[in-house]
Amino acid sequence: MTASGEAARRPPARRPTIKDIARRAGVSESAVSFALNGRPGVSDRTRTRIRRVAQELGWQANSAARALSGDRADCIGLVLARPARTLGVESFFLQLVSGIQEVFSAHRTALLLQVVPDLAAECALYRRWWAERRVDGVLVVNPRTEDPRPRLLGSLGLPAVVVGGLATPGPDSAPPPLPTVWADDAKAMARILDHLHGLGHRRIVHVAGLPELAHTARRIRSLRSEAARRGLDTRQVRSVTTDYSDAEGAEATRRLLDTAEPPTAIIYDNDVMAVAGASVAAERGIPVPRGLSIVAWDDSPLCRVTHPRLTALVRDTAAFGRLAAQELRAVLDGGPVRAVQGELPHLEERESTGAP
Amino acid sequence: MTASGEAARRPPARRPTIKDIARRAGVSESAVSFALNGRPGVSDRTRTRIRRVAQELGWQANSAARALSGDRADCIGLVLARPARTLGVESFFLQLVSGIQEVFSAHRTALLLQVVPDLAAECALYRRWWAERRVDGVLVVNPRTEDPRPRLLGSLGLPAVVVGGLATPGPDSAPPPLPTVWADDAKAMARILDHLHGLGHRRIVHVAGLPELAHTARRIRSLRSEAARRGLDTRQVRSVTTDYSDAEGAEATRRLLDTAEPPTAIIYDNDVMAVAGASVAAERGIPVPRGLSIVAWDDSPLCRVTHPRLTALVRDTAAFGRLAAQELRAVLDGGPVRAVQGELPHLEERESTGAP
DNA sequence: GGTACTCACTAAACCGCATTAGTAGCGGCA
DNA sequence: TGCCGCTACTAATGCGGTTTAGTGAGTACC
Secondary structure, X not given: OEEEOOOXXXXXXXXXXXXXXXXXXXXXXXXXXXXXXXXXXXOHHHHHXXXXXXXXXXXXXXXXXXXXXXXXXXXXXXXXXXXXXXXXOOOHHHHHHHHHHHHHHOOOOEEEEEXXXXXXXXXXXXXXHHHHOOOOEEEEEOOEOOOOXXXXXXXXXXXXXXXXXXXXXXXXXXXXXXXXXXXXXXXXXXXXXXXXXXXXXXXXXXXXXXXXXXXXXXXXXXXXXXXXXXXXXXXXXXXXXXXXXXXXXXXXXXXXXXXXXXXXXXXXXXXXXXXXXXXXXXXHOOOOOOOOEEEEEOXXXXXXXXXXXXXXXXXXXXXXHHHHHHHHHHHHOOOOOEEEEOOOOEEEOOXXXXXX | OEEEOOOOOOOOOOOOOHHHHHHHHOOOHHHHHHHHOOOOOOOHHHHHHHHHHHHHHOOOOOXXXXXXXXXXXXXXXXXXXXXXXXXXXXXXXHHHHHHHHHHHHOOOOEEEEEEEOOHHHHHHHHHHHHHHOOXXXXXXXXXXXXXXXXXXXXXXXXXXXXXXXXXXXXXXXXOOXXXXXXXXXXXXXXXXXXXXXXHOOOOEEEEEOOOOEHHHHHHHHHHHHHHHXXXXXOOOEEEEEXXXXXXXXXXXXXXXXXXXXXXXXXXXXXXXXXXXXXXXXXXXXXXXXXXXXXXXXXXXXXXXXXXXXXXXXEOXXXXXXXXXXXXXXXXXXXXXXXXXXXXXXXXXXXXXXXXX
């Protein structure tokens, strides 16, 4: 159903160019360019006058023209390769984007965001952006254990920063390392185990996310080594993987609770699964934390609205986004390839964890 | 803490231009342009040959050059004016963005996303994008009851589509109407009231979102008129407003339950507040739905992980995004200013609603 | 056989800016 | 007086496309 209206399109105001400024200030276009870009070649008096005229006209450089002559796009890209199904359950991405923006908007650099169905589409998009010179660089999220992206971006020469840990290179020879910002999942996992082990838990299961993601692998590895270090039985302290959805989180919980020796504590890799797990416990009449302790990896309002409230690993995701953005800026400025570590998350102990 | 590495920057492959294609195909640059854009002026034989060469070289038009000469940016913008605090609690935006992308990526048009703190910053950004010719058009979200954006965008001549209902014009004279895609909140509210009233509820409160948003006003108005139509007491069927956060949702619920005649049903304007409300009921030992029925406006995994699961108004947000994107495309193609209606949401009846 | 017309293509201008290569004017200095 | 070097500018070129204005060859027509 539509209601038509008049197009009523008044001719839009013409956007001023440096030519307009030049004419109005009585100087050449080059003088204007020098003046506005802080280049030498004009007197202070003239520079001030030109700047005032530009201000009056509300001039802003045409981004296309600037990109064409300057060989920059003043734009960076972020691709989200995700099945639509799991999109937007977590607050993670908007927070991250928000942090990224904070840094780049200060540099008049825009953020191109694209959601694609899978990794192949993501790679194709990088190729296109590169060929089109759409972006000056990209932020790569969700690094995988076998990741084709570092190799591709390296060969294209498209500056990139990997967000969330080092992507493990693919099988064929050594790809160029990409600059990275990462969180210390090992220490975070150790922190959680300290907490649970200290409370007396010996049967602890980690309901992890997608197995192909690098950070999932890191967390699983870390759980195993931390368990070993504490002399815990690795059949009773282990990880299972899911697709991050509430459905699989609940399903995994049911399966775990149905075993002969069910875990006394479960660590969920995101907030949604943790809440789903708590819900399964409630459905079975298992008291939390007495019958089952629950930890959520990543805090959110969700963790605070359940009963009991969920103990959660709190990260400042926006800060992580800022860090990633700063690193990409540094790389664009010709900085070295580095691996920068984000701040260590802390465990917010709430009522969902206690002695078994 | 950082670990340095070698810059190891191999000289990136040079990106091919039409000049390269022209040289290799033995024709002029104009011929290449004609051939690749489907313009007349080259024979079919030559056209095919040029296309093959372009393919071989992996050529893609430099977006800046095309934007400069074609006076388009092949890019649309979306600004999110939100305090960082309330960012990303709802799944709404990523879903919307995902739908928008689907349409625009098919047209090789990119999406520029920016998060800003407030409306003033949003307006400033529109001005800048316009002056910089960064975008061909924008999608305006969260229309307000008194909204400066239609007037601004109209005066700039920056094509725009308002997502989520007609923005009520500001006080000073009539601003140009903007094309819109909207959801019928009135019918949706009527549907919810049908359900609750049919179950026997007479004291129904609507915990709404931010009062300055146009859709909040529409829902409040609609609740009032629907209540009147059914002869319900408007002191017992009413709305209260919040900032959408779990905290205010919980707080509002507490206040409501503390009154002499507490509501027997509450309608929450988002999923997070609904879950928070359910949590407050649990904390007070009020059984849901026997002691309190709960409806969430917008479904999400959250509504399915609580106990009992929440009755929710289900909208296909990605589809709404697609619709908005299609409308903006139409406007960019010179279509008329219209108000297009999205599909009517449906009420998913779950266990959180029942007879009082 | 000359003119008109079409076809397939090339040359050149242009989009708005950055940058490089001049150039005019002037003071200093031998 | 002539030359140098500096300042403050202007002219011209290029970025990579699109588009307009030619241009030469071939064909149709009288």
